[in-house]
Amino acid sequence: MHCPGGAVLPHTDRDDAAAAAGTRLHAFLQAATEVGRADALGQVDDDDERATFAAIDLDALPVGASYAAEVALAFDVTTGRVRELGRGLSRAEAYRTLTPTEIGGTADVLALAPDHALAADYKRGRSAPPATRNWQVRFLAMAAAKLWGRSTARAAVIQLAASSSPSWSVVDLDVFDLEEIADRMRELHSIVTAAAETVTSHEIVPHLRAGEWCRHCPAYLHCPVQTALVRRIATGAELDTMEMMLPLSKEIAGVAYGRLRQAEAMLARVRSAIYALAKREGPIPLGDGLVLGEREHRGNEVLDGKVAHAVITELFGGDLANEATEFTMTKAGLRRALRVHAAGQPTSADEKRALALIRQRGGAGRKPDTTRIEEFERDAND
Numbered sequence: 001m002h003c004p005g006g007a008v009l010p011h012t013d014r015d016d017a018a019a020a021a022g023t024r025l026h027a028f029l030q031a032a033t034e035v036g037r038a039d040a041l042g043q044v045d046d047d048d049e050r051a052t053f054a055a056i057d058l059d060a061l062p063v064g065a066s067y068a069a070e071v072a073l074a075f076d077v078t079t080g081r082v083r084e085l086g087r088g089l090s091r092a093e094a095y096r097t098l099t100p101t102e103i104g105g106t107a108d109v110l111a112l113a114p115d116h117a118l119a120a121d122y123k124r125g126r127s128a129p130p131a132t133r134n135w136q137v138r139f140l141a142m143a144a145a146k147l148w149g150r151s152t153a154r155a156a157v158i159q160l161a162a163s164s165s166p167s168w169s170v171v172d173l174d175v176f177d178l179e180e181i182a183d184r185m186r187e188l189h190s191i192v193t194a195a196a197e198t199v200t201s202h203e204i205v206p207h208l209r210a211g212e213w214c215r216h217c218p219a220y221l222h223c224p225v226q227t228a229l230v231r232r233i234a235t236g237a238e239l240d241t242m243e244m245m246l247p248l249s250k251e252i253a254g255v256a257y258g259r260l261r262q263a264e265a266m267l268a269r270v271r272s273a274i275y276a277l278a279k280r281e282g283p284i285p286l287g288d289g290l291v292l293g294e295r296e297h298r299g300n301e302v303l304d305g306k307v308a309h310a311v312i313t314e315l316f317g318g319d320l321a322n323e324a325t326e327f328t329m330t331k332a333g334l335r336r337a338l339r340v341h342a343a344g345q346p347t348s349a350d351e352k353r354a355l356a357l358i359r360q361r362g363g364a365g366r367k368p369d370t371t372r373i374e375e376f377e378r379d380a381n382d
């Protein structure tokens with residue numbers, strides 16, 4: 001919606017740790033919907049990841065028999081009809097049968113209520129626009145309503161953060177909102193089609209509009225706006241300009257920081273595309289006998305505290321075992337254990353009681369405060 005020209009440029013796969021972690025989280029939530037929490041956790045191989053997923057408050061999420069996960073839909077801009085393409089498919093599989101007049105999209109969650117259709121999308125971190133401004137989830141809510149013959153819909157963006165409960169941003173859409181979204185999709189489709197024709201027949205670059213949305217753009221590595229920067233970095237021209245900004249005033253530092261961030265984002269994307277190629281097509285020669293490719297590393301051996309403590313007690317006595325064992329507990333770990341102990345019942349009162357007693361007995365501390373330079377929103381009163 002922000003930069004239709006991006007739909008016309010070639011797209012590239014991404015392969016970075018954040019994208020892979022996001023895919024595994026989605027797979028867990030899909031499995032929790034289909035086979036239940038315990039079995040879904042049983043499918044997670046990595047111990048740390050299993051612990052992270054176990055701490056997710058599934059009661060606060062649309063998970064369970066009434067919800068469908070990872071549903072791909074296609075909206076036909078000429079007929080206004082919507083069809084389901086499948087569930088739990090990769091993008092390539094899901095959109096293989098899209099016709100030239102269809103726009104495809106995949107909902108993390110869909111549900112049908114008596115009077116409306118629900119479409120929800122999970123987001124990690126805080127960068128996603130809320131549901132009121134989120135075209136992706138509003139498009140999916142419109143498509144779900146059309147698929148199931150509902151005249152109203154609810155679109156939700158669910159932010160998942162490791163340290164806090166999920167937070168929902170919701171917008172309810174009436175029949176007029178749904179028609180307006182469908183009209184905007186038709187408009188978008190005709191703009192993208194016209195841009196594609198112009199590029200093909202006149203071999204010119206489509207009109208592009210850069211902004212914060214570029215971070216998620218699949219055309220990023222082919223985008224002239226972005227690649228110009230890399231070319232300038234590669235030739236040193238950009239770095240020379242940045243160096244010429246030294247010594248810095250606050251104003252110039254702001255401009256330099258913006259360019260630095262843009263350059264770092266671009267370099268991260270280039271790295272991720274190179275890694276994707278190495279994964280897909282095997283090691284890449286780097287010269288001098290070096291290659292860049294996938295290599296397996298055996299994980300360091302870790303000891304299970306309970307078993308090790310029992311063995312050392314048996315062999316050398318309890319004092320030595322106590323000395324060799326470090327006991328640690330996190331609030332998230334305590335919450336998880338209490339939940340398992342109470343078989344899913346609410347445990348906030350037990351948690352408060354335990355924490356109060358631990359604090360009273362001097363068993364809680366805080367790491368020293370630290371300061372660091374970071375980006376944040378200035379308080380309106382500052």
Ligand code: SF4
Pocket residue numbers: 003005006007009208209210211213214217218219220223224225226
């Ligand atoms: S990177 Fe930004 S400007 Fe370039 S095509 Fe994508 S959205 Fe448009």
